[in-house]
Amino acid sequence: MARRLAAPVARRLVAGGADRGANPVELAVVMPVILVLLFASVQVAVWFVARSTALNAAQSAVNAQRVYQAPADAGPQRATRFLRASGDWLVGWDRPGPVCETTATEVTCTVRGRSLSVIPLVRFPVTQTAHGTVERWTTP
Numbered sequence: 001m002a003r004r005l006a007a008p009v010a011r012r013l014v015a016g017g018a019d020r021g022a023n024p025v026e027l028a029v030v031m032p033v034i035l036v037l038l039f040a041s042v043q044v045a046v047w048f049v050a051r052s053t054a055l056n057a058a059q060s061a062v063n064a065q066r067v068y069q070a071p072a073d074a075g076p077q078r079a080t081r082f083l084r085a086s087g088d089w090l091v092g093w094d095r096p097g098p099v100c101e102t103t104a105t106e107v108t109c110t111v112r113g114r115s116l117s118v119i120p121l122v123r124f125p126v127t128q129t130a131h132g133t134v135e136r137w138t139t140p
Contacts, residue, residue, distance in 0.1 A: 043118045050090045050115030050126045057082045057090075057098060058130035061109035065100050068135040075100035075109050083111070090126060091116060107132045 057079040065075030079098035083090060093113035100109040108131050115124045 039118050043124070046089070046118065047115045047124050047126070050113070050124070051128060053083070053086050053089045054093070054111040054113060054126050054128035055130065057086070057093075058109045058111045058128050061098055061100055061111070062107050062130045062132040065102060065107045065109065066132045066134050068137075072102070075102075075107065079109065079111055089116060090114070102134065105134055105136070107134055 060082045061075035061079035064070065064078035067074070076098045079100075080094075083093050083098070090111075090113040093111060096112075098109060098111045100107060102108075108129060110127065110129045112125070112127045115126055117124060
């Protein structure tokens with residue numbers, strides 16, 4: 001049984017034919033495309049993690065700033081603590097830093113930066129904003 005299966009395989013290996021050496025050439029043509037797709041997928045994933053980090057920092061800032069009689073810098077301080085603890089997924093966030101704008105009824109906090117880049121000399125900006133209502137006394 002093994003001889004019947006081995007004979008055609010052996011004939012094919014010995015014969016070679018016109019396609020001999022075609023596999024390395026095909027691989028050399030296809031490999032750059034595969035590498036570009038691989039690096040692009042990693043870059044997209046890193047960009048999404050950076051966006052998520054910025055949004056979580058902005059939401060933390062809103063939660064701190066919307067508290068009843070919160071200090072004016074409670075939101076940016078909370079976002080800064082969050083971003084320092086979250087790692088380097090979002091770079092350049094400290095220039096100019098998280099910004100919170102508070103009105104009598106609303107809080108809006110924005111975090112800006114850029115994601116890590118797998119591709120040299122290319123920047124991927126990230127901006128995330130969160131909104132919330134200020135806690136306050138109201139009459140029924």
